[in-house]
Amino acid sequence: MTITVPFKQIDVFTAVPFKGNPVAVVNFLETPEAEVTTQQLQSIAKWTNLSETTFLFAPSNKEYNYKLRIFTPAAELPFAGHPTIGSCRAYLEFTNQLNSGPQTILQECGVGIVPLKFDEEGKISFQAKKTEVEEISRETASDYAKALGIHAIEPPKLLQVGPAWVVYLVSNAEAVIDLNPDFNFLKQVSDKAGHTGVILAGSKNDGNSGEQYEMRAFYCPTISVLEDPVCGSGCVALLRYLQEIKNYQKTTLVNVTQGIRLCRDGHLRGRIEIDEKTSQISYHVGGDAVTVINGQISI
């Protein structure tokens, strides 16, 4: 039996259609989860051919806003950055809450409950659950330098933020944009080390406008997706890395742009939040999202 439910395809980290990172969102808020199989969800995600397709379900507990299941064309993911922001935008639109003003949203997903903020500017941000820093060997760092064709200005580190990104900081934004990696060698190095890929970043600070970076994300496990256009988890990795090397003592905003080489123009707003009383640090990534396709899907 065919069921027809609301559907949106949303562009994330942009307010301009086709300049961000797309996610397909299927609205199962009114559909009992038992009525659809995991295999069906996987088939849909394979068919849309986007990096991620998500499914909104009613939450298991009324304290949360919705439950989200996230699929790549190949597998289910416990969490992903841009799909979370796009799905939250879709949730607000599906439930007519876009004009209800700023609010906190609690997303139930594979990593637990992710807190999201819908702010007064209409931007949505999530708080990262996992931000562990690990060292990488000199040999691996040297291999990455060869594959990327450029030396890091600080020792690269492994950031476990869900995906396992190596953050690789270079001298400036132009170097990030101009870089042409040896993708085959990069994949070899990354595969050997068991990493997801490389987050390349360079400062575009002019000295007085706060922290600003140009970023690229080379996604290495599959040769079919060489570069992610605008990457939420990559931005989390960059924030955590910057805190590691710069040791900010107060809350710091980090604006990140990404996607120029893929004809995109993504804007990620990062925030390293430091609680003045407890000194506890949390990492937040957000931005705009815009609905490009709006309609229904028949399953």
Next chain:
Amino acid sequence: MTITVPFKQIDVFTAVPFKGNPVAVVNFLETPEAEVTTQQLQSIAKWTNLSETTFLFAPSNKEYNYKLRIFTPAAELPFAGHPTIGSCRAYLEFTNQLNSGPQTILQECGVGIVPLKFDEEGKISFQAKKTEVEEISRETASDYAKALGIHAIEPPKLLQVGPAWVVYLVSNAEAVIDLNPDFNFLKQVSDKAGHTGVILAGSKNDGNSGEQYEMRAFYCPTISVLEDPVCGSGCVALLRYLQEIKNYQKTTLVNVTQGIRLCRDGHLRGRIEIDEKTSQISYHVGGDAVTVINGQISI
């Protein structure tokens, strides 16, 4: 300025959602073509990430039904098989002609005017414009045998049907389904020869139910798309090849199935049509198409 127009994402060569080959169709029938740039169309096709996104415009001449522009994420194509069938289905739905009964539709596109039939069963078929057969060298045939790991039962030939497919016939359908090509070597052989890729086919005839084949399409120029799930131009190539080796004297139906290894279940209906008076031969490929996503797109 954002414009919002009707949009459909259609599954082709199947009546069951997610079992065929998808195409995204944007309805610009009411939008003057000068109002959108080629760059905009390309951006949309890059963003949907489907093998093809198409754009329906008003035709240049009232004798034709519509003008179709077809884009992959990388470039504009003069013609493509499954996108033509999906776009014709979308056209019939957009213009409320689904229940108007069988008719002939004339599609204006990069290769000229393509005649389509919407039949009494609701299936849509197109007549191939280009069906040229060329020989390939023994050396190249031998390289293909190595890359595929199986010998052809008839000499493979190059079929120029828009794409340049090498048709490679093996002993039976099971051999087609079970085959695991050496994709890297296959790409080398295909690139060196300047071919689009390989159409692999094997008969599943039980002796009394007409011509029936299992088919696969290995698309070699980009390593990112290894296998096309259900391939219209590949079916044209197979029909023309079968006529070359079997020399049918009267109109022959060829039913083709494709996609099992990619969890699809595509059905292509091929027809080698031989005019009894003139002996002129034409090649037709068709099948079902079903609308999966129906809504609007904001550009």
